[in-house]
Amino acid sequence: MFHIKQEKPSWQSGIAKNITFIVTKDCQLACKYCYLVGKNEKERMSWDVAKKAIDYILDNEQDFREESVIWDFIGGEPFLEIELIDKICDYLKMEMFRRNHHWFNSYRFSFSTNGINYHTDKVQDFIKKNREHISIGITIDGTEKKHDLNRIWKGDGPEHGSYKDVVKNIPLWLEQFPGAGTKVTISSADIPYIKESVLHLFNLGINEIHINCVFEDVWKEGDDALFEDQLMQLADTIIDNDLYKENTCSFYTENMGKPMDCVLDNGNWCGSGKMLAIDAVGNFYPCTRFAQYSLRDKKAWIIGNIHDGIDKNKLRPFLTLDRCTQSTQECIDCEVASGCAWCQGENYDTADTPTIYQRSTAICKMHKAHVRANNYYWNKLFRKLELEGKREEFEQNKKSVNPEIC
Amino acid sequence: MLQYLIIHLDDTSVSYCHYDNYKKERNLISLDDLKAGILFAMKENLMIQMVYPDYQLPKEYEATIETIDHVKIKSISQSINANVVVIDSWNDLESLKADKEIAYVLRTDKASFFECYSRLLPILNEVSRLNVVIKNIETFTDDDFAKYKTILGEIASKVKDCYENNHAVQLNLLTDRMMLDKMNNCNAGWESITLAPDGRFYVCPAFYLAGENEDFGIGKAKFSVGDLQTGLDIKNPQLYRLDHAPLCRKCDAYQCRRCVWLNRKTTYEVNTPSHEQCVVAHIERNASRDLLASIRTIGTFLPDKEIKEIDYLDPFDVKEEY
Numbered sequence: 001m002f003h004i005k006q007e008k009p010s011w012q013s014g015i016a017k018n019i020t021f022i023v024t025k026d027c028q029l030a031c032k033y034c035y036l037v038g039k040n041e042k043e044r045m046s047w048d049v050a051k052k053a054i055d056y057i058l059d060n061e062q063d064f065r066e067e068s069v070i071w072d073f074i075g076g077e078p079f080l081e082i083e084l085i086d087k088i089c090d091y092l093k094m095e096m097f098r099r100n101h102h103w104f105n106s107y108r109f110s111f112s113t114n115g116i117n118y119h120t121d122k123v124q125d126f127i128k129k130n131r132e133h134i135s136i137g138i139t140i141d142g143t144e145k146k147h148d149l150n151r152i153w154k155g156d157g158p159e160h161g162s163y164k165d166v167v168k169n170i171p172l173w174l175e176q177f178p179g180a181g182t183k184v185t186i187s188s189a190d191i192p193y194i195k196e197s198v199l200h201l202f203n204l205g206i207n208e209i210h211i212n213c214v215f216e217d218v219w220k221e222g223d224d225a226l227f228e229d230q231l232m233q234l235a236d237t238i239i240d241n242d243l244y245k246e247n248t249c250s251f252y253t254e255n256m257g258k259p260m261d262c263v264l265d266n267g268n269w270c271g272s273g274k275m276l277a278i279d280a281v282g283n284f285y286p287c288t289r290f291a292q293y294s295l296r297d298k299k300a301w302i303i304g305n306i307h308d309g310i311d312k313n314k315l316r317p318f319l320t321l322d323r324c325t326q327s328t329q330e331c332i333d334c335e336v337a338s339g340c341a342w343c344q345g346e347n348y349d350t351a352d353t354p355t356i357y358q359r360s361t362a363i364c365k366m367h368k369a370h371v372r373a374n375n376y377y378w379n380k381l382f383r384k385l386e387l388e389g390k391r392e393e394f395e396q397n398k399k400s401v402n403p404e405i406c
Numbered sequence: 407m408l409q410y411l412i413i414h415l416d417d418t419s420v421s422y423c424h425y426d427n428y429k430k431e432r433n434l435i436s437l438d439d440l441k442a443g444i445l446f447a448m449k450e451n452l453m454i455q456m457v458y459p460d461y462q463l464p465k466e467y468e469a470t471i472e473t474i475d476h477v478k479i480k481s482i483s484q485s486i487n488a489n490v491v492v493i494d495s496w497n498d499l500e501s502l503k504a505d506k507e508i509a510y511v512l513r514t515d516k517a518s519f520f521e522c523y524s525r526l527l528p529i530l531n532e533v534s535r536l537n538v539v540i541k542n543i544e545t546f547t548d549d550d551f552a553k554y555k556t557i558l559g560e561i562a563s564k565v566k567d568c569y570e571n572n573h574a575v576q577l578n579l580l581t582d583r584m585m586l587d588k589m590n591n592c593n594a595g596w597e598s599i600t601l602a603p604d605g606r607f608y609v610c611p612a613f614y615l616a617g618e619n620e621d622f623g624i625g626k627a628k629f630s631v632g633d634l635q636t637g638l639d640i641k642n643p644q645l646y647r648l649d650h651a652p653l654c655r656k657c658d659a660y661q662c663r664r665c666v667w668l669n670r671k672t673t674y675e676v677n678t679p680s681h682e683q684c685v686v687a688h689i690e691r692n693a694s695r696d697l698l699a700s701i702r703t704i705g706t707f708l709p710d711k712e713i714k715e716i717d718y719l720d721p722f723d724v725k726e727e728y
Contacts, residue, residue: 298625299621299623300624301674302623313672313673313680314623314674316653316679316722317673317677319722319725320652320678322652351642352641352642353642354624354674355642355645357642357645357650358642
């Protein structure tokens with residue numbers, strides 16, 4: 001049967017509560033595009049804080065009614081704290097069972113890692129112990145050149161890229177998690193390497209590439225044209241070589257770049273506020289992006305702590321936020337609005353006042369370039385499918401698209 | 407659209423709203439700034455509200471103030487020629503010799519209101535309008551909501567008696583909603599702006615009176631929005647407008663104060679009210695609905711007004727249907 005690979009929906013998409021433990025603010029790397037401006041080696045979560053957070057969350061089951069839960073672990077680099085994570089996960093499993101909590105048997109442990117410690121005994125033992133309930137994403141940015149452009153080791157002295165330290169663990173990761181995808185981040189300096197990087201990742205056996213431009217205002221004059229050109233070159237290669245049959249790249253999404261309605265299409269893009277993040281001192285945040293180490297110019301948006309619980313009033317702005325109320329008139333009227341993403345934390349950090357209701361438009365010209373290249377991709381692919389007599393079959397078999405929010 | 411300029415004449419000027427003014431040291435606006443403020447209001451076509459301190463102003467100030475049409479907001483101890491008189495004590499309320507030309511504001515905390523509300527009832531016969539401002543709305547608990555509902559019911563009986571005796575008293579908590587067809591909120595930052603003794607503009611006096619280092623969690627509580635030299639400079643002005651308040655723009659608790667100061671304090675966002683502010687406003691709304699029905703048992707009353715029955719007290723709880 002004719003086949004175009006489509007992105008796998010994320011686990012329990014839309015019905016899972018995402019609870020993030022910021023277990024450490026330390027990382028072996030010092031990626032140049034990293035939004036975590038306050039990384040340090042001191043702020044490591046203690047077992048006492050983690051346990052109190054878990055007890056609070058499980059004690060208040062009525063406030064966490066989502067059908068499922070994703071217990072997310074981030075850093076810095078989360079696997080630097082694998083012993084703590086192991087203890088947390090053991091306690092979570094035991095407590096969810098002991099309490100007959102509705103999340104028992106509907107949970108995942110999720111990790112975004114730089115992949116450097118992936119092969120170590122401690123991480124591997126943890127994976128084996130929790131195999132059925134784990135998802136792990138290893139970040140690899142593409143070719144060695146592209147990866148090492150940004151993802152460099154921390155420390156003084158000459159820059160030292162991390163590609164070789166990560167790529168060696170990719171086969172093991174793909175063996176343990178077949179079909180796993182990776183997340184690629186694009187900043188200004190990376191643009192010339194997009195095409196070769198995506199193709200390189202396909203060659204490594206990573207068939208799902210989630211790729212996006214950083215939301216920060218880093219874009220230079222001409223970046224949009226260069227970006228568009230890279231995406232069109234990549235589109236040519238993917239289509240001409242039938243790579244779309246076995247691979248997906250989130251750059252190419254059929255239903256993007258359309259006008260949006262302020263009544264029918266008014267949902268917030270970002271999931272902040274529906275998530276919960278906990279840091280080393282036991283403060284709660286609507287998302288990790290509102291913790292102080294993620295913010296350049298604004299103060300942390302704390303919504304409570306493990307001792308006093310969540311102040312629900314501090315969540316109300318997040319849970320009532322809609323697309324049009326935070327958008328400029330230009331964004332509301334934009335004819336290619338759909339698929340234009342934003343990060344609530346970045347919006348907050350760049351806003352003229354301490355508000356989440358002012359949408360940053362730093363990504364505007366990149367989105368428009370993206371839309372043009374995306375249109376090119378689909379027009380080219382559809383024409384090819386028509387000429388091959390496969391277009392109708394594609395339309396019949398395609399899955400409905402459910403864009404993944406952050 | 408801006409309609410009002412509030413001139414906070416002195417650091418010790420009386421509070422007529424939710425915020426407290428703890429300043430004890432006099433700091434009168436300069437005469438030049440007062441004149442410039444008046445000129446600004448004239449050119450922008452704004453109605454001026456002068457908020458007075460608790461002492462007699464110098465003659466040149468009084469003369470300057472009288473050069474323009476305005477409303478005088480004064481504390482009860484300095485109430486001569488006032489249009490609005492602020493009462494901060496229940497004893498002062500009880501001894502009030504009411505003037506029907508004056509609107510009175512009673513500022514009270516929740517506990518005192520619950521304890522002393524019956525002392526309010528005789529006054530309703532004497533005044534044309536009384537605004538009750540409960541200062542610490544953010545402290546209301548579920549028990550307090552229940553108490554508040556019961557108390558408003560008792561006060562409503564008295565208001566009905568007044569209407570039956572042909573005294574159409576206005577009590578903000580109960581009668582405003584009966585008369586309104588649309589939101590009628592504070593609208594600081596949108597329809598009104600405050601000129602403070604430092605010559606700067608603020609969203610409302612509360613944003614001026616906050617301590618220099620006071621912080622509600624995400625930034626300084628005190629911030630100005632322009633000055634007399636450079637004019638108004640309100641960042642994100644749309645957030646003070648009703649159409650940019652997702653919870654409020656479809657709400658029909660029209661009498662709600664929708665206090666941006668309390669919003670900022672409790673939810674961090676000027677456009678988002680707290681649970682407590684919403685529930686209190688809806689208890690008042692529902693009490694107004696009952697009062698409207700009750701007054702109609704006497705005779706025809708506001709026949710074109712209708713307050714529909716609703717099954718929620720916080721619009722946040724039904725936001726999906728909004």
